[in-house]
Amino acid sequence: MTEQSNIGRILVSEKELAVAAKQAAVQIEKWYQGNPMLLVSILNGAFIFMADVCRQVRIPYEIGFMRVRSYYDSTAPTGALEILMDLSQDIAGYDVVILEDIVDTGQTLRLVTELLASRHALSVRVITLLDKPSRRTVAYQPELALFTIPNVFVIGYGMDCAEHYRGLPYIAEYIGT
Numbered sequence: 001m002t003e004q005s006n007i008g009r010i011l012v013s014e015k016e017l018a019v020a021a022k023q024a025a026v027q028i029e030k031w032y033q034g035n036p037m038l039l040v041s042i043l044n045g046a047f048i049f050m051a052d053v054c055r056q057v058r059i060p061y062e063i064g065f066m067r068v069r070s071y072y073d074s075t076a077p078t079g080a081l082e083i084l085m086d087l088s089q090d091i092a093g094y095d096v097v098i099l100e101d102i103v104d105t106g107q108t109l110r111l112v113t114e115l116l117a118s119r120h121a122l123s124v125r126v127i128t129l130l131d132k133p134s135r136r137t138v139a140y141q142p143e144l145a146l147f148t149i150p151n152v153f154v155i156g157y158g159m160d161c162a163e164h165y166r167g168l169p170y171i172a173e174y175i176g177t
């Protein structure tokens with residue numbers, strides 16, 4: 001069930017999302033150097049972005065999925081990472097491109113990129129669909145951010161509010177009650 005009343009202004013339209021997916025694919029093709037390439041989608045939010053991007057990529061690649069949760073931990077200044085579902089493949093010798101829905105505090109991507117680099121990937125790069133730089137609490141910058149947005153909570157195109165709205169074909173601001 002989708003509550004229409006909580007869907008606010010559209011920040012990124014369907015047309016803009018299609019252009020962005022193509023832009024991400026072109027960047028991935030530019031990064032390709034003939035090494036095995038793995039596209040990693042961080043579930044659940046990035047599943048639609050992954051599906052749209054990978055269908056535009058015209059070099060050989062594999063896909064992988066991870067589900068993680070990052071949280072503040074007083075013993076670790078950058079927070080801690082809980083792996084809810086790990087990649088199923090060994091990534092040593094791969095160029096890895098992570099496809100993410102949104103970089104907010106930066107905690108998740110900072111920890112995930114460190115983790116994957118420690119597994120001897122040749123490179124670990126990140127393409128995020130959205131970036132909220134004003135919310136950053138740790139130093140982290142993705143290699144490519146397709147849209148920079150203000151500090152608002154967004155829904156749609158894979159992103160949720162309490163598991164709702166993931167199927168909206170555009171990205172909208174969530175209007176809380």
Ligand code: IMP
Nearest residue numbers: 045103104105106107108153154159160
């Ligand atoms: P982080 O704060 O950069 O670690 O981001 C953690 C995760 O929070 C993101 O990958 C998203 O899944 C989620 N998130 C952050 N901001 C939003 C939002 O505005 N809408 C939906 N999910 C969000």
Ligand code: MG
Nearest residue numbers: 042045101102
């Ligand atoms: Mg996410």
